[in-house]
Amino acid sequence: MVSVALSSPAGAPAPAPASGLRLDVKHVSHAFQLEGAPLPVLDDVSFSAEPGSFVALLGPSGCGKSTLLRLLAGLDQPVTGQLAVDGTAITAPDPSRILVFQDPTLYPWRTVEANVSLGLEARGLLKAQRRRVGDALSLVGLSGFASAYPRQLSGGMAQRVALARALVNEPRLLLLDEPLGKLDSLTRITMQGEILKLWQDARFTALLVTHDVEEALFLAERVIVFSERPARIKADVTVDVPYPRHRGDPRLAELRHHLLGLLGLDATW
């Protein structure tokens, strides 16, 4: 549905439907320089993600998951190790791989519409593909707010705009860095459903960083569990529950118990 809604203007030949990228992370280690001393954040991280899959990266706050997303976006280079999409090494940012931050970070001086247009404008495609901006806005249910400014939006609406700003570029890899982390729990539940639907429609590869066990299990096909900083992979758990999932599913509860155990929190069960 999304590929239809976001296709080029009528008349022009429709581009091949955007499909997800295959992702390979091999022996990646990374460290920050903090007051001269190296602070290791990632320790020999390796995993792969199939095209079009939904993988959650679960771990304690500040363990280095977000750093991994920045590396995948091409914003930073790892100290050691290789990152590749479809076999090509990641060396720089590319509009096929888009990062959605925890804060919506909309440009306050631009209207909602102009914020969503950003990627097309930056690549000089806005004139030809302006229609996609409206399509992306209606996809996240904000058609009526095109001319509003970010300060006029609630937290959930702003994060929807941030999603639209990413989706308008038809990303093949969507990197979600705790995108719902700052929302109230009701809005979060609603938007989890929305993200799932967007993923099912657009078939991009999704990588979701979260510290919310329930969120990881409700959305992802696979949950990779990280340790405390420096982050290393503790476990790779397949969520063998078909969509549409139900939060009360006993299998999800079982997995949740298992994951909390891996995080050392099963005493609360």
Add this chain to the structure above:
Amino acid sequence: MTDQLIETPAIAGAPRRRTRDHAERVPLWHTGLAAGSVWLAAAAYAGLVPDADDFAYTREFAFGLAGIGGLILLAALAGPVAGLRLKALRHWGPWLLILPLGLIAWEAVTAKLELLPRPFFVPPQALLEVYLDDWPKLGLSVVASLKLLAWGYAIGAAVGITLGVSIGWWRIAGYWAHPVLRFIGPLPATAWLPVAFFLFPSSWSASVFLLALATGFPVTILTWSGISSVNKDYYDIARTLGASQRFLVLKVAIPAALPHVFVGLFMGLGTSFAVLVVAEMLGVKAGLGWYLQWAQGWAAYANMYAALLVMALMCSSLVTLLFRLRDRTLAWQKELVRW
């Protein structure tokens, strides 16, 4: 995605319906009636009480006061009849009341009773005389001042913004410009006056240089600080979306820094007024500063006060203009200082 997923909009600028209720009676404007009467009283005092000396334009002054009083009374009386609320005029009611009282007092201590020493203190009709008789020269002075200011300010603002962006963006530009700015910047532009007057071919071009200098320094510093305080995530967002360096500077850094740039533009405007007057008093043979100097030389104090009034009007209008420009440009900001 259904409609109920959308949260309640917090849109401030939702279309407001304007209701104009004709049935509602417009209350009588008491302040207006009082103000109109005081203006008429001031007119009577100026026109009917004889002057202590021979002052020109006393009659015209009195007629003018009477005219204003008549208009205010007319508005106050006609408003309720025609159903006009006159909201803006009503807002200024207390001012309209106090102004003629001040004029009566001024008229009393100068023209009528001569309590203040002449020629340093002049009656209000003397100012009227200047405006009615000397307006061509005053007008030309305003034009000359505005022209000089426009050149200097525009050059200063353009150079300041360019320099500020460069320093904020390129490390190498910052390396070379920073020490120079720190050393030269705090020096008042007027201190360059003697040097500038012999280095430049004309006192006019020297003054443009000084004005540009006075404007450029605060604009540079504030633009620079604006650029360096831009949220770094804004750049990351744009980079992942495929933005070029050019796009990052023009479409991310500069718009994000604009609130700071405007602070610099305001500071620059203030300092450029000071430089303008000094430059015109000391070198340039035109403009309001020159007019002030010239009037003082001839002990034409009425002309001096008249020119000061015009200068205040000019500076205030320019600041208002800049505020309007900022409010339009930064409409996306919530809390803005009102002018």
